[in-house]
Amino acid sequence: MFKYIRDELLKIEPRVNVLVDVLVEELYGRRNSVNKETLWGCFGDEILKNIRVNLGKTQQCLDCGERIQKESRNKKFCNDCSVKREKQRQREKWHKNKHKYR
Numbered sequence: 001m002f003k004y005i006r007d008e009l010l011k012i013e014p015r016v017n018v019l020v021d022v023l024v025e026e027l028y029g030r031r032n033s034v035n036k037e038t039l040w041g042c043f044g045d046e047i048l049k050n051i052r053v054n055l056g057k058t059q060q061c062l063d064c065g066e067r068i069q070k071e072s073r074n075k076k077f078c079n080d081c082s083v084k085r086e087k088q089r090q091r092e093k094w095h096k097n098k099h100k101y102r
């Protein structure tokens, strides 16, 4: 049964990667559209592989653990946390130097 659905889907879109992308979107992007069990039955391996690849392109923010895109080696925090840390850094700098301003 799963094999049949899988073959039918592959007739529509022979590139498994593209197919899995579309299916994952169907699965998690919309409600009540595709039977999730059927999908996992047909494409479980590919979906897992796909998810792993996507996770490989991201890393976790060191502060809050949110997934962020790996843009550069230096990027260790999500946008919210980098703004917070920058404010904190400015405040500490000001505290360190405030005697100079008096």
Ligand SMILES: [Zn+2]
Pocket: 061, 062, 063, 064, 065, 066, 077, 078, 079, 080, 081, 082
């Ligand atoms: Zn964060």
